[in-house]
Amino acid sequence: MSKYTFVFLFALFGLILCEIYEFEECFKADDDEAPDHYNCNVTAVRISPCPDYPCKVKRGRKAVVELDFTPLVDVESVENDVYWASPEGDLEWQGLYKNACTNTECPLKNGVSQSYTYSVDIDKKVPTRSYDIKWGLKNGDQIKCCALIKIVIKK
Template structure:
């Protein structure tokens, strides 16, 4: 019996530490032409205590620290591969985040199953060359058929010292 309780405790501990204990962030949808057959259910970021404020504030990220993001999404498509990119939509063009691992299959389930919610996880090192400012960040996940398979949302961050 003690062994069973021990195994249950280990499984509960490992499961609770396999997810980001982040705050649910305020986000808004991308334009309708950027969302194709996919629903973003929820996004969580660590650290982001600012998400708890009323009204929610941009997540503060310190340079030389790591921020973790988890996104629950439901693809309405089947694809063998997926890639992801974060952008700064600055009004002229979407500038991609340099150095980001774009193979989404490294941190979520591939192939995707239509109608089945899954979670994408990523740890982002906040580089020293990121300028101090507040930014909109566009998160985009695409399947192999980019014309019909795309998730997208926008959230706000603030880079600090």
């Protein structure tokens, strides 16, 4: 088998395991209505195991969320910033650890694209329903990346 065939098959296997997922950015960094600290763009979201849209995850299971993003400023460190976007207001997703540098390389460099990966346990007590989740990274008012993703929690 040639070297190129092996690389192609390896890449294809990766695509099968983790689908590129539909998402909206909470704001684009160049959006006039974006707050000043939205100076980062999310370019892709992958959720595993989620071959369908919206992502359906069973309670008591793990889901892996991956974000590809490009910061537009240098930042030493970032925190996980995850919320349920409810009609009554955003509610923080409890139980996630804050230090996102364990999930991506820090410091972040202006214009350098990178990936972030977080494996989350879906608690058995989470109500079954559809959720709009704002999943992102932040560092105070220095930087914020955010993708709005839809998930369905099932029994």
